[in-house]
Amino acid sequence: MVVTKHEAAVAALRSSDQQERTRAVRFIKNGVIGNRTKKELYMKMGVTERLVQFLSDPTSDLDLRVQVSVVLGSFAYGNDQNIQMLVEAGAITPLLTTLSSKELKLVEAGARALKAVYQSAHAPRGDVIKASRNNYVQDLISLLTPNDSTLEKPASSQRTVPVRISEVAAGILAKVSLAHEEQMHVARAGAIPLLVALLDVRWSAYPKLQEAALDALANLSRENPTTAQMIVSCKASHNSDKSVPLILRLVRDRRPVMRLLAATCLTNIYRTGSLPLEYQQDTILTVLPTLIKLFTETAPISSLYGSGWATVQEKAPKVFADLVEPSEDLQKAALEADAISRLAVVIIGEGGEPPEVVEPKVKSRKDAKKSATKAAPSTTPGATCGHAERVKESAFRAVAAVCSLREECRKQVIDAKLLPHIVSAMSHPSRRIRIAACECTRSLSRSVKNLRTSLVDAGVGIPLFQLLSDESVEVQTTASATLCNIVLDFSPMKKTVLENGGVERLVDLAKSMDDRLRLNAVWALKNLLFQADSEIKERVMKELGWDGLLSLINDNETGIQEQALNLLRNLACGKESDIEQVFKGLGEDKVMDILETMLTRTTQSDDIILQALYVIVNVSTGNDRHKAAIMNREKIIEAILGFMSHTKSLIRVATIWCVINLTWTDDPGAQERVVRLRELGFETRLASMMDDSNMDVKDRVKTALANFGAGSDTLSAPMEIMGTAEGSSIGTRRSRREREGVVFGSLGAAGGGGSGGRYQG
Incomplete structure (x- = not known):
């Protein structure tokens, strides 16, 4: 039987001769570096566990342990x-142990292996942070002072070697400082002053070192005001500037990667609100144009700063999005x-002309689901995409961010002919x-004009609706958030959604296990009921069911409770028959029980209180029986007075x-309710509010006191009040006293909105 040289090398790992084992490891090292096929070959042959044994064995000689560390890093x-x-195979702990070695070669080999490991999102960062017996974070921090005394007896000719180790140590800290707990652990261990010190001009001859320090500081400050403030307050040395001027200097560096990382660091600090006022203008004048110029910069970024190979062009638009x-x-x-x-230019250049979007005609609920499932592209969630795809994704996210608040920005997106590419x-x-x-x-859908024109012309409705059945929950989440605006009453696409099974699909998602x-x-669904006629209300409730609505009202997530009450608020708005339908569907006592609970719970959120009050506002526009249901609940009346x-x-x-709706003078029984x-003290309380600091309050108080026969003789026209999550509303004058409202939906800024996340107009 012929034994291959690879099999011979693996067999030599079992030798009792340490020199033979070292030669075998060196042979494996020379084969696997830069060769993915050889890496897979040796790992399948089971060498990893044996190499970890060598590294963990204190009797192994230095050269063997160094060679093993290099091989493990190559595998990573x-x-x-x-x-x-x-x-x-248990490789992480022995690699971390090498950081405290007094042998320079072993420290460098181990650190580089760890750098390779921690570039992966799947690496166990907790091994560094939560180690009970060994302080690996402190070991890493001890490597952040690149001088001859960093390690024992470094040769004078190796002056740059400690710098390289400092670079790698900073890079590892960047990768283990992503979560809040990790950031705080690294900061409290004393990393920030040493990282800031590396930004000083005296280290400008080592750009990779400064890039690694910036990467670590950027990650430490991301969404963490405490660590961001620590960075802002820190000086590089006793005689130097604080950190922000140092970082601003590096934003102007000639190296694209340096400019990107410095801009990232300042962006993260700015997002936490920790950037000093005197540097706010510099953010506009320096950081913003720098990022825009980097949109087309193809300089490669070391794998130290991301999973796998990447370019500045892939990262710069994302940082820009975070900033604006x-x-x-x-x-x-x-x-x-x-x-x-x-x-x-980036998007159209990368993707070319998009294909024409043709809206399929889908009629039945079954066909809608089939069409949606078919239309959803088949891809493994989490699969990586190539450079062109990463550039396009990053650019689209930047477009979404830059037009999220200003109408003129949305107009320029439309004028730039980006909408067909977005739909594609x-x-x-x-x-x-x-x-x-x-x-x-x-x-784009936050613009009423776009909802009525550009988005309709581009055929956004069906592609967006189809994504509600995407195989990725994350895609479904973003699509459903976008649909909140599409289904508004003044959007022509509302009809498209209704005709293609939109109610049914939204009800299915309302029963999802995902918050x-x-x-x-x-x-x-709440927005769908904005200014909806009774037919749409009946259709929604036929699918959702009154028990389904009750389940949402009692959901564990406060945000879902709030929106469910908001939905109830819109159901009870419009005609007397709509209120009667709510009483019939839930039961009169159950409706009042819900309102009483929401208004009297000790630790209730203000948002839920607001929605419960507006349900009462709308119910109190009904007939005498509807008003009596409220008046007969002493705790509800007391809660109104208290609030x-x-x-x-x-x-x-x-x-x-x-109060206005319960005492409206034209309604039967109004005088008895006034008495x-x-x-109960309502008139006295109203009188005390005549000097309220809020003008809307003062105006409404005049109307309420007039109903009591006091105060202003001028009555404001009655209003209908539709549900709005924020409490602000788009009021429409009507013959009844209700208000309907709606807020344009968007996921919350931290990240994807999260469980119970807020939406902002």
Whole structure:
């Protein structure tokens, strides 16, 4: 039997001769570096466990342990599956142990192997942070002072070697400082002052070192005001500037990667609200144009700063999106800097002309589901995509961010002829591009004009609706959030959704086990009922069921409870028969029980209180029996009186509308209700609110006091009040006293909205 040289090398690992084992490991090392096939071959032959034994054995000589560390690092550079095999073989702990070695070669080999491991999102970062007996974070931090005393007896000719180790150590810290707990652990261990010190001009001869330090500081400050403030307050040395001027200097560096990482760091600090006021203008004048110029920069980024190979062009639009997304001023500045036109060049150049979008005709619920499932591109969730796809995804996310708040930005997106590309991207094989395209559509749909014209002309409705059945829950979540705007009464696409099984699909999602999907679905159903006629209300409730609505009202997530009450608020708005239908569907006592519970619960959120009050406002526009149902609940009446002195003006306004509708002089029984409410102290409370700081409160108080026969003789016209999640409303004057309202839906800024996330107009 012929034994291959690879089999011979593996067999030599079992030799009792340490020199022979070392020669075998060196042979394996020379074979696997840069050769994915050889890596897979040796790992399948089971060498990993044997190599980990060598590294863990204190009797192994230095050269053997160094060679093993290099091989394990090479394995880690293969793919996520290789890293998982290393984890299962127990390689991480012995590699971490090398960081405290006094031998320079072993420290460098171990650190580089760990760098390769931690570039993967699947790497066990907790091994570094939560180690009980060994402080590996402190070991890494001890390597952040690149000088001759960092390690024992470094040769003078090896002056740059400690710098290289500092670079790798900073890179590892960047990868293990992603979650809040990890950020705080690394910061409290003292990493921030040493990382900031590496930004000093005296280290400018080592750009990779400074890039690694910036990457670590950027990750430490992401969505963490505490660590961001620590960075802002830190100086590189006693005689130098604080960190922000140092980072701004690096934003102007000639190296694209340096500029990107410095801009990322300042963006993350800015997002936390920790950027000092004196540097706010520099953000607009320096960071923003720098990022825009990097949209077409193809310089490669070391794998230290991302999973696998990447370019500046892939990352810069995402950082730009983070910077401008929460700020109207920055979006305006981006518009003036021609950011949208530059993004259009990136998208159209990468994707070419999109195919014509043809809306299929789907009639039945069964056909709708079949069509949606068929239209959803087949792709494995989480699958990686190539460079062109990553660039396109990043550019689409930047477009979504830059037009999220300002109408003139949305207009420029339309004028740049990006909309056909956005619609086409909804059917892209890449899950991440489909999500980014939905985010663009959501931003554009915040414009009433776009809802009525551009989005309709582009045929957004059907592709978006089809994504509700995408195999990726993340795509479904983004699509359902976007649909919240599409189903508004003034959107022509509302009819498209209704005709193609939209109610049925949204009801299915409202029963999902995923909190975000339930929230988005009930939000969209609530918006669907905005100014809806009785026929649509009946159709929604036929699918959802009154028990289904009750389940949503009692959901564990506060945001879902709020939107379910908002839906109930819109159901009870319109005609007397709509209120009667609510009483019939849930039962009169159950309706009052719900309202009483929501208004008297000790730790109730203000948002839920507001929605419960507006349900009362709408119910109190009904007939005498509907009003009596409220008046007969002493706890509800007492709660209304109590909330008239609430700190939030929106809640005070809602309570006054309750009083106005219950005492409307044209209604039967109004005088008896006035007497009862006067006895309970409502008139006195109203009189005390005449000098309220909020003008809307003062105006409504005049109307309420007039109903009691006091105060102003001028009555404001009655209003109908439809449900709105934020309490603000788009009021429409009517013959009854209700208000319907709606807020344009968007996922919350931290990330995807999350469980019970807020939507903002």
